[in-house]
Amino acid sequence: MSIGILFDATRCIGCGACSAACKEANGLPLPLEPRTTAYTWTVVDEAEGVNVRRMCFHCLEPTCVSVCPVAALQKKPEGPVVYDPQRCIGCRYCIMACPFEVPKYQWDSLVPIVGKCTLCAERIADGLSPACAAVCPTGATLFGERSALVREARGRIAANPDGYVDHVYGLSEAGGTSVLMLSPVPFEKLGMKMAVPRQPLPLLTRQILSKIPSYVIVAGVCLFGIHWITKRREEVRAYEEEQREKEGEKR
């Protein structure tokens, strides 16, 4: 079962309950900053008169997970992309790799770690919904099974084609994400990234990395062959020289 969140911008009133609940559930320090930081994992922004949440999209095939050299970031089978600060070496490759610019670094800390939404993986494991979805007073943030949320999103667009942009953000962005969004205005006007590739980004590195073993084998065989030929040539030359010297002695 793959779970996710459906955020419907038409239902969001910008009350900030999600941000407050996120702070409390994750024990993050106040104040509530106006944009996402290592200490504020979700905020509600306003653009074009529409309230829009900023949070981790929890990609189905996350780039941050694929680039992390120490596996500090991991995609759980249920959906959340979680982070283990004990493993993190602070290389910040995840920050560079994320197509949505989600992970943030504790620049002000002496022992900094990365901060990002974890979809309340611990609450989900306890059978609860993520804090933001649990407190949303309008149901703008809906938690559930991803396939059901996709159906719900498509149903809402079909029931009100004039009220929504005919696009479910997150359905195919970066190969699909666990967080889906609906909007009454074009997503680019909400500051959403539209140039995100439609295929999973780890595919790019996988295409190269999967070929490396065969390259190593082929290159190894070639180099050994060259070495064998060169060595044999040296042996033959030494033998012939020896033979010539012996012939010279005989004469």
Added chain:
Amino acid sequence: MKATGLRLRCLLLGLSSTIVLWISSASADLPTPQVRLPAELTYGEAKDSPGPVVFRHETHVPLNDDKCTACHPEPFSILGVRSKITHVEMDAGQSCGRCHDGTKASGVQDDCFHCHQAGGDP
């Protein structure tokens, strides 16, 4: 004559409000989001308390510009962790006292029965 005028005025008022309602409902693409506020919270009485305090979101949310962040997660938990509220805290400007300081809102020492009344309207 007077009664007719009043009736006419009532009729006009009724008609205009109907038109306004009709226009506003026609222009809206989507129904306005239904806000589901948490149920009222009753705080039990301490030994010498004049009565329990019933807290209602309905009377507090609009005053804070409809922002939940005015009171959550500090000083009050949003995930339902209930804590004891004391006058010592409130007098020190904590808890309810953050707003109920006598300037922003009625003070916590002003009138006991502003808050302490079962089923009252704090």
